[in-house]
């Protein structure tokens with residue numbers, strides 16, 4: 001495996017405030033393993049309400065475009081999820097008090113649809129500094145079980161970066177990317193969650209999931225949080241993100257506005273521009289990371 005210089009996971013100033021702050025033991029486990037699960041997030045009642053809103057939205061507008069990428073930009077009830085205090089208290093413990101929601105997307109698996117997620121590392125295609133302390137809060141809006149294709153991780157894989165290739169058709173990732181190294185499946189930890197709970201995983205963590213063999217829909221919402229100090233890679237189109245806690249003294253990203261109403265036209269336009277820009281960034285970022293990995297081998 002290609003090992004990068006020490007990531008900033010170890011160097012960030014931990015900030016512990018609010019009732020859902022992590023304990024020192026949980027924080028140590030996160031830094032050591034690269035993930036934490038299960039953790040309280042929305043709770044069962046709010047998770048059920050959000051799921052009902054998603055279903056109503058789908059029945060009105062059809063499936064979310066681009067897997068619901070950044071739906072929090074045009075749906076106030078998804079915006080409330082990315083700003084939920086229990087989630088932000090927990091995230092703050094790891095990345096500090098000044099927090100951007102860089103992105104979000106749904107991972108929805110219908111029974112028997114064959115959708116799976118290959119083993120991959122997130123930050124290799126995000127266009128942001130891979131050395132940084134970046135994480136995903138994966139929020140279960142329905143229960144996530146072994147049978148319905150819960151997310152799995154390989155503990156300790158967040159300390160290095162490996163090359164990726166693009167793979168099979170029913171892969172649910174935007175580019176179908178997967179690590180091009182052998183993965184020891186016997187070490188996989190399956191992060192089962194009740195509706196309203198979440199897991200956290202580091203941006204370099206090897207993770208993936210199998211197909212849904214149950215009779216129920218698995219609905220997950222992955223939210224990507226970064227500290228405001230994180231820099232986009234040089235030479236990419238200017239990216240945007242939403243400030244969800246604290247202040248932004250750096251201005252590395254254009255700050256996205258909160259939506260004022262469901263599908264508000266101005267918010268829909270902000271979303272269209274942000275996702276179009278991200279499509280360009282994603283293509284260019286893959287090439288930059290490949291070049292960086294090759295240079296280190």
Ligand SMILES: O=C(O)CCC(=O)C(=O)O
Pocket residue numbers: 107117122136138149150151207208209220222
């Ligand atoms: O929901 C899944 O099965 C995979 C999620 C994932 O790959 C991610 O959050 O980056």
